[in-house]
Amino acid sequence: MGGAAVAIVIVVVILAVIIGLVAWAIAAYNGLVQLRNRVGNGWAQIDVQLKQRADLIPNLVETVKGYAAHESGVLTQVTAARAGAMAAAANPGATIAQRAAAENQLSRALVNLTATAEAYPQLQANQNFMNLQNQLQALEQKIAFARQFYNDVVMKYNTRIETVPSNIIAGLFHFTQAQYFAADEASRAVPQVRF
Structure with missing residues (x-):
């Protein structure tokens, strides 16, 4: 085998390695882009469910208000938590952690509202309240799945x-890590049950 043939083999091997590296780099880049887009899509799905929940809350508050008007503290808490969640959603600079904190506060307020509503049997029998509560429970399940x-x-x-x-x-x-949608410290606390 002559020197020219060896040179051709070396050039072919070098080209094959370069083509292999370029193909790998393209595949790795495309895989990262695909995952980054899936993260964005996952967040958009959460956002849709949270918006639906926020839209449902005023109707729920109004229904409860008709039966439990003197429970204004709980109603104010839900209204304020909803406003905080809506403000965080409207803020383009809000981080996932900030949005999660606002949404977790709203979830806690809704739990308090539901607990308050349980003290009013006539409210529990109200068909409109039952429909709203069922819709809220379905949305909470969708939100949990989306999260x-x-x-x-x-x-x-x-x-x-x-x-x-x-x-x-x-x-x-410059791919950067995405933030998890995590529960805040107050959500992790074990509730105290006393009889």
Whole structure:
């Protein structure tokens, strides 16, 4: 085999390695983009469910107000928590953690509203209240599922950013970790039950 043939083989091997590296880099980049877009889609799904819940709350508060008007503290708490959640949703600079904190506060206020409503049997028998409460329960289940989906995708995305060799591409193209939608400290506390 002559020197020219060896040179051609070396050039072919080098080209094959370069093509392989470029193909890998493209596949790694596309995979990261796909996961980043899934994270965005997961958050959008949560956002839709949270908006539906926020839209349902005024009707629920008005229904409860008709039966439990003297429970103004609870009604004010729900209204204020809803306003905080809506403000966080409208703020384009709000982080996932800030949105989660506002939504968790709203969830706690809704639990208090439901507990208060249980003290009024005539309210419990009201068909409108029952329909609103069922819609709220269905939305809470959808929100829980959407949060779980979102956090699962965030975990995959963050893992891909941190693991070798895709972390090289992530660093070169400035992929940053996504935030989990986590419960706040008050939501983690075990409720005190006393008899």
